[in-house]
Amino acid sequence: MTGLRDIKALDRARMAAVVGEMGQPPYRVRQLVRWLYARGVTAFSQMTDLPSDFRDRLDARFVLHTPVLADQQVSSDGTRKYLWTLGDGVAVESVGIPAEGRLTVCFSTQAGCAMGCSFCATGMGGLVRDLTTGEMLDQVRLVGTDFGQRITNAVAMGQGEPFANYDASIEALRLMNSPDGLGIGARHITVSTCGLLPGIERFAEEPEQFTLAVSLHSAVQATRDRLMPGVRGFKLRMLRETLLHYVESSGRRVTLEYALVDGVNDSDAELEALITFTRGLLCHINLIPVNPVSGAGTERPGNQSIRRFADRLVASGVETSIRTERGVDIDAACGQLSQRHQA
């Protein structure tokens, strides 16, 4: 790689500073953002409404990378999984999920992940590196281009922990939302975190109406510690308090993700703890029958048990849905994304 800086790693404020330093008027920032993210040009020379000397100076100072498609798999249900090669050769995955007039793109915020959740393929490989804002935007835009469809929803549920890469992830959400970027409604942009409390606290103060999903997976401390060793330091009691504050400050409800693992978090005691955790918290539970990951040794409960777990939550007044799995046949479902290239 060259020693030049990656222009798509800059946030808007830093881009404004660069534009100012180069003696250009402030409206050039919007033009640049549009070229980079809405249109996705691959060279500064294609930015035809910018003065040519400005383009040349940008070219001399920055690199402009676009992920290259290394592999694509299509599921029998229409879900598509993409493997991208980034500017430095690092690989990352995204998933496109079409459904009645909607197109949801699940994007990665890191290559790999350091959190080590026991049921997750991404966690098994450890963290490779954080992704830049542009690398997140590009995944979403390129999937939309491949489908030839408007992107209606974006979810940060691919590889990585978005709040372990907070600034770049939030800037990406903003650009996905911006009319100069991808123009996706803020409420249709969801960030999923394993529960890094400082990140949730910051997120509560963001003015946009983005949706927050938190991976809970168990409301029993010992079970959660075992399933999610990376967040052992953030106790359930603190998580609950932080979520109460989030709801109060944002006025938004939170989604709690709960991957059901047979014999681990589907017992009556687990159910009771979950109901207690949700009492007085504006939330919605999304049950995910755990997806198979080789080497994880985790199995999903039978359909009957899943249904029963869901019914009992609903009967206790907890809003609950069971996530329909998509793309399992191509390992594109939750937790199945890894660094491995399909042979």
Ligand code: SAH
């Ligand atoms: N790191 C973030 C976002 C990416 S994972 C997080 O953990 O929230 C997206 C969702 O998939 C999370 O709820 C995660 O716990 C869940 N998940 C991971 N592995 C899974 C598996 N094997 N089956 C079902 N869901 C899984």
Ligand code: SF4
């Ligand atoms: Fe990381 Fe999320 Fe996977 Fe846990 S579930 S290892 S936080 S990507």
